[in-house]
Amino acid sequence: MPRPLGSEVVVRGKQKSQLTYIRVTAGSVGALSISSDREYLASVGIGTPPQVLALDLDTGSSDLWVYSSETNPLDLSNHTHWVPENSSTAHRIPNATWTIEYGKFRADSGVPQGDGSYAYGHAWRDTVSLGGITVLNSTVESAVEVSWKLSTDYDMDGILGLAFNLSNQVSPDQPTVLNSLLPLLESPVFTADLKWRAEGAYDFGTIDPARYNGTIQYVPLLDGAQFWEYAFTGFCVPTTNPSQTQTWYLSSWDAIADTGTTLLMVADDIAAIYYKSVPTALYNESIGVYQFPCSTVLPDFVIGFDGHTDGAHAVVPGKYINYTVLEESTSTCMGGLQGNYGQPFAIFGDIFLKSVFTVFDVGNKRVGFANKTLT
Numbered sequence: 001m002p003r004p005l006g007s008e009v010v011v012r013g014k015q016k017s018q019l020t021y022i023r024v025t026a027g028s029v030g031a032l033s034i035s036s037d038r039e040y041l042a043s044v045g046i047g048t049p050p051q052v053l054a055l056d057l058d059t060g061s062s063d064l065w066v067y068s069s070e071t072n073p074l075d076l077s078n079h080t081h082w083v084p085e086n087s088s089t090a091h092r093i094p095n096a097t098w099t100i101e102y103g104k105f106r107a108d109s110g111v112p113q114g115d116g117s118y119a120y121g122h123a124w125r126d127t128v129s130l131g132g133i134t135v136l137n138s139t140v141e142s143a144v145e146v147s148w149k150l151s152t153d154y155d156m157d158g159i160l161g162l163a164f165n166l167s168n169q170v171s172p173d174q175p176t177v178l179n180s181l182l183p184l185l186e187s188p189v190f191t192a193d194l195k196w197r198a199e200g201a202y203d204f205g206t207i208d209p210a211r212y213n214g215t216i217q218y219v220p221l222l223d224g225a226q227f228w229e230y231a232f233t234g235f236c237v238p239t240t241n242p243s244q245t246q247t248w249y250l251s252s253w254d255a256i257a258d259t260g261t262t263l264l265m266v267a268d269d270i271a272a273i274y275y276k277s278v279p280t281a282l283y284n285e286s287i288g289v290y291q292f293p294c295s296t297v298l299p300d301f302v303i304g305f306d307g308h309t310d311g312a313h314a315v316v317p318g319k320y321i322n323y324t325v326l327e328e329s330t331s332t333c334m335g336g337l338q339g340n341y342g343q344p345f346a347i348f349g350d351i352f353l354k355s356v357f358t359v360f361d362v363g364n365k366r367v368g369f370a371n372k373t374l375t
Contacts, residue, residue: 026208028131068121068142072144081157101116121142164225164360182362191360192353194354216370217370219312230254232305236304258347280292281296320351
């Protein structure tokens with residue numbers, strides 16, 4: 001079993017074929033909520049001495065890219081950036097480049113990468129410091145150009161991908177940060193304890209029993225999964241009206257646990273069933289989202305994982321689904337649960353993940369969910 005947070009272990013790392021013994025405690029880094037949980041950022045050090053940047057730890061991608069001294073100055077406004085020239089351990093990988101597009105399907109996986117934004121640049125090697133763990137000779141992608149959609153997120157200085165078994169976008173091939181991190185961990189796991197409008201945490205190499213209640217329910221990853229992809233088997237929308245029958249819908253769907261996505265995105269018909277129980281909700285065709293008056297009290301959304309109404313399930317509180325005010329209105333809000341635009345999988349983003357304690361178990365090829373005290 002993993003040791004409690006704070007225990008010490010001795011691990012072995014390699015740099016230039018020399019064995020180095022590094023004594024570490026179980027790694028933990030805060031996950032700071034930004035703009036009503038639009039994203040969660042962690043402080044990550046890059047270089048020697050460490051240059052600390054605010055990165056989005058993203059289980060839906062595998063690249064570690066950052067703003068740097070190579071970035072177009074027009075894209076650098078308000079961003080802290082990495083200066084490889086100031087790091088004694090930085091060296092550029094000859095002829096290595098990368099491009100990532102967050103709005104297109106990957107040819108190798110068929111999974112969309114998000115919202116149409118992009119970045120590209122050069123690849124380097126440098127030391128990465130994450131939650132008290134020092135990862136030597138990591139692949140660091142230095143941005144030369146960053147799309148307007150990304151560069152105007154002034155809180156975020158880059159993205160650190162933690163997908164299960166997905167290669168990064170560097171050519172020629174280079175190891176991901178997760179590849180380099182795993183040999184240093186006491187146990188090949190990491191956990192996410194995201195919070196509603198508060199700071200949460202990511203832990204590496206351990207499962208902290210103080211962060212959850214009861215038992216952890218594990219779900220195996222799908223065969224050949226590159227992302228944290230698994231199946232959920234049903235859902236219900238609880239009713240408090242004793243005259244109404246509680247309906248549990250058996251509906252088997254593939255889902256991806258993605259800390260880099262804000263919303264809980266389910267099949268379009270599932271989203272329609274949920275909002276049918278909200279009389280004030282309507283679908284805004286012009287922007288493609290469900291909306292409602294901000295004063296609406298939304299029902300919970302219950303997700304099952306083993307096909308039984310009394311089996312393993314997770315509850316997303318209705319107040320979490322009342323996500324944020326629409327930009328053009330001060331009294332109309334958009335839902336944190338939305339349709340997935342006809343894609344053959346769901347994306348369980350932060351609306352879901354902050355409702356549970358989540359274990360990303362690399363060694364056993366599974367994800368685990370547990371209840372926790374919610375705010």
